[in-house]
Amino acid sequence: MHPAYSVIVFTTFSGTGYGLAALLGLGFIDPSMMSVKAGYFLALALISIGLLSSTLHLANPKNAIRAFSQWRSSWLSREGVLAILTYVPITILAFLSIFMDSSIGWLGIVAAVLAMLTVFSTSMIYGSLRTISLWNTWLTPASYLAFSIASGAVVLNVLVAVFEGNSGNIPQYALLVLVAAWLIKWFWNRRQSEGYGKSSMETATGLGHLGKVRLLERPHMMANYLTREMGFRVARKHASMLWNITIVLALIIPAVSLALAFAMQGSMTAVLLSVIAALCHLIGMLVERWLFFAKAKHAVSLYYGDEALDAA
Amino acid sequence: MTSLPATTNKKLGLVIDLDTCVGCHACVIACKEWNTGGYGNALSDQQPYGANPSGSFLNRIHTFEVVPEDGQVIDQSTEARVVHFPKSCLHCEDAPCVTVCPTGASYKRQEDGIVLVDENKCMGCGLCAWSCAYGAREMDLAAGVMKKCTLCVDRIYNDSLLEIDRIPSCVRTCPAGARHFGDLGDPNSDISKLVEERGGFDLMPEQGNSPTNKYLPPRNRESLAATLPQDEAETTKDITKTADGFFGWVDKTLTKLGSENNQGES
Numbered sequence: 001m002h003p004a005y006s007v008i009v010f011t012t013f014s015g016t017g018y019g020l021a022a023l024l025g026l027g028f029i030d031p032s033m034m035s036v037k038a039g040y041f042l043a044l045a046l047i048s049i050g051l052l053s054s055t056l057h058l059a060n061p062k063n064a065i066r067a068f069s070q071w072r073s074s075w076l077s078r079e080g081v082l083a084i085l086t087y088v089p090i091t092i093l094a095f096l097s098i099f100m101d102s103s104i105g106w107l108g109i110v111a112a113v114l115a116m117l118t119v120f121s122t123s124m125i126y127g128s129l130r131t132i133s134l135w136n137t138w139l140t141p142a143s144y145l146a147f148s149i150a151s152g153a154v155v156l157n158v159l160v161a162v163f164e165g166n167s168g169n170i171p172q173y174a175l176l177v178l179v180a181a182w183l184i185k186w187f188w189n190r191r192q193s194e195g196y197g198k199s200s201m202e203t204a205t206g207l208g209h210l211g212k213v214r215l216l217e218r219p220h221m222m223a224n225y226l227t228r229e230m231g232f233r234v235a236r237k238h239a240s241m242l243w244n245i246t247i248v249l250a251l252i253i254p255a256v257s258l259a260l261a262f263a264m265q266g267s268m269t270a271v272l273l274s275v276i277a278a279l280c281h282l283i284g285m286l287v288e289r290w291l292f293f294a295k296a297k298h299a300v301s302l303y304y305g306d307e308a309l310d311a312a
Numbered sequence: 313m314t315s316l317p318a319t320t321n322k323k324l325g326l327v328i329d330l331d332t333c334v335g336c337h338a339c340v341i342a343c344k345e346w347n348t349g350g351y352g353n354a355l356s357d358q359q360p361y362g363a364n365p366s367g368s369f370l371n372r373i374h375t376f377e378v379v380p381e382d383g384q385v386i387d388q389s390t391e392a393r394v395v396h397f398p399k400s401c402l403h404c405e406d407a408p409c410v411t412v413c414p415t416g417a418s419y420k421r422q423e424d425g426i427v428l429v430d431e432n433k434c435m436g437c438g439l440c441a442w443s444c445a446y447g448a449r450e451m452d453l454a455a456g457v458m459k460k461c462t463l464c465v466d467r468i469y470n471d472s473l474l475e476i477d478r479i480p481s482c483v484r485t486c487p488a489g490a491r492h493f494g495d496l497g498d499p500n501s502d503i504s505k506l507v508e509e510r511g512g513f514d515l516m517p518e519q520g521n522s523p524t525n526k527y528l529p530p531r532n533r534e535s536l537a538a539t540l541p542q543d544e545a546e547t548t549k550d551i552t553k554t555a556d557g558f559f560g561w562v563d564k565t566l567t568k569l570g571s572e573n574n575q576g577e578s
Contacts, residue, residue: 001442059436059456066415066433070314076439077414130408130519131445198518199445201376206513206527207330207395211380216394219340219372222365225450229441299519300447303374303399 001132002229003293006056011122012151012285014050014083015144017043018115019152021090024097025108025115029156031093032101035163039156040094047090051083075128079121086114119148126292131299133197135292139188146181147285153177154254154281161261161274171262171274175255178281182251185288189243196299196306204302215305230298242291250284253277314413316406320425323497324463325403325524326483327507331531332490335375335396339482339491343371343400343461346481350466352431356454368450370461371400371482395530398491400482401448401461402515402523403427409440409449409460417458425497425524426465431457445519468493496524 021043029036055061068084070077089111096102123144126135153174161167201215202208257277261270297306347370348355357367379392403420407427410418417433418440420426429440429449434457441449441458449460464480467473477484483491494503506512512526555563 057437059438059451059453060434061436063415063417063433063435066417067435067437068414069416070414073314073411074414076412076437080414125412125439128412129443130521131443199516203516203518204445205376205395205397206515206529207376207378210378210393210530211391213376213378215374216377217375219369219374220366224366225368225441225453226447229438229451230447298442299445299516303397303447 001293001296001298003290004057006053008286008289008293010050010054011144012050012282012289013046013053015119015122015148016151016155016282016285017046017050018086018119019148019150020046020155021086021152022112022115022149023152023156025089025093025111027103027105027108029160031097031103033160033164035156035159037094037098038163039159040090040097042155042159044087044090044094047083047087075121075124079118079125082114082118082121086111086118089114116145116148119145132296133195133199133299134191134296136197137188137191139184139191143181143184143188146177146184147288150174150178150181151281151285154258154278157258157261158274158278161271165271166266167261167270167274168265169262171258171265171270171277174277175258175262178251178255178258182247196297196302199299199302201302201306204299215303218304226300227304230300231304239291239295242287246284246288246291248284249280250288254281254284314410314416314418316410316420317422320405320420320422320497322424322495323403323405323524324424324426324468324494325496325503325526326400326463326480327492327494327496327503327512327526327528328398329490329492329510329528330395330397331528332488333373333396333398334488334490335373335394336487337373338485338487339398340369340371340373342481342485344369346464346467347459347462350464351462352429352459353452353455353457355459356452358453368452368459370448370450370459371398372447373398391533391535393530393533398482399446399448400525401427401463402446402521402525403461403463405522405524406520408443408521412439412443414439426463427460428462428465429458429460431455434458445516445521446523463493496526 020039024036024039024043055064058064067077067080071081089107093103093108093111096104120141123141127137127140130136157167157170157174160170201213205213207213254277257273261273261277264270344355355368355370357365359365360367374397376395376397377392378395379390403425404427407420410420410427414437415433415435417430419428419430421428436451436456436458438451441451449458452459467481468478470478479493483493492503492506495501496504496507498504507526510528512528514523515527
């Protein structure tokens, strides 16, 4: 699948923003603290940048307002509706924290639940597509939710470290959810060998009873919308290298930094390590999301001679 | 409304005969010609006379080669066969392109089962094309909306056309008679009988879309051996004929050595 930059930015930024908002809403940290005030501001900024970015890949954005209408059947529509709904409790909580130094417990829980439902809807846009076997699994929503929380925790840790000078044992919890998220992602990644799932060139053409099918001639010489959108192959060529880069940036460096930050809590070095953990993690997550799209094979490629394409 | 109708009164669709199609692409051109001036925005081309031309089409012909696994090989001839494969929207009963649409632009008609895009509502997100296993939907890059086969909805009910022309443009134009149009929901329609008689099948049934359009398989051919002259067929017991003379000796010797080697290893 062609990885659109707008969608990569959208899923990583808003995912992090919703994770951060959910953790703030659950009230682990005193709402009068500077880091919480900054956290709400950052969460709203990340969510808004993400959502605005997502509209950039629309070919006809003037009809975008209609996307709120089909929540009965469409995960994309549900995501739009939930994203707008989630603004309400997060904005109220941000106002309470920034101007009144207070919070409302139940509203925080509402914000956290809505934020996670929004991330779930985003992930189900991809997870519900039968055409893309790699995505069509419950592990897709599971990994989106887990990474949302993990990214949120890594960012929350850096905020507390920078604004309060000491993030205490937050690195310990951030490390825990980060490793858990990668465990889910590891299971997800193992499925890549499934390729097209149950579909093949034989089922696509219905000619399997006659023998092995291969493409002799494409419908036309040049690329078309389908080959550009569904037949993206650059990343598959470098997939294992990119996967290793992701692991180093989004798991190993943040995990080691967080462990050291926890061990040296209270020191300036711990603050610096928290910053390194967050920056590397977020850059790594952008690569991870790029791979999520780029590695996915779409069933329509079978009509365009997938095996010949892979060899090219 | 992007929820699917529970049932449709008719199931209008196409039946495509893979035995008869000669791969001339006339239906591709007829489709483009009719639909660029008909329903919705024109089907645009990008750089049509430039170095890298492309454009939106609602119907495309792929060409496949099928090689039987235990097929006969006589000299340089194999039993591989070429199948021309026209592909357009299959107007699925369980159409995922309809339910994923966030704006309500994509819908399936209750009266005849045709899947359409209301271009005034489409925001060009492309998710319906992602959900379609058959590549039936293409974004028009000039109009920014999704285009797809309308089953020539502006022809089939058009009283200002002669009755003979009230069928989809691709069917009307096919010189080989490889494309058929009708109500696949009516078991007594000509088209349903054709599917029954020829063993019409669904594309990618495992995707769970229940496509309306059906494909008719290529007819069986007689085997290569049966096409040989009678005397040659009798002398050629082993159809996979090997070389004669010196090269025949080389072939036999190497085959023998190879099998001995394999036994030695195992």
